[in-house]
Amino acid sequence: MKEQNFAEMPDETASDRAAGMDYLAFETAERTRYLIENYMNYTRICGQ
Numbered sequence: 001m002k003e004q005n006f007a008e009m010p011d012e013t014a015s016d017r018a019a020g021m022d023y024l025a026f027e028t029a030e031r032t033r034y035l036i037e038n039y040m041n042y043t044r045i046c047g048q
Contacts, residue, residue, distance in 0.1 A: 010017070
């Protein structure tokens with residue numbers, strides 16, 4: 001980012017970029033929970 005000149009910098013505010021990252025972090029956490037739940041259910045069913 002420090003190598004960019006003013007014209008190349010994004011137009012959105014820092015809070016808008018942070019909101020996008022918050023959404024991504026939430027989706028990643030949800031996906032992780034989903035995968036762990038399915039793995040736990042699978043191992044319980046298969047007896048592994």
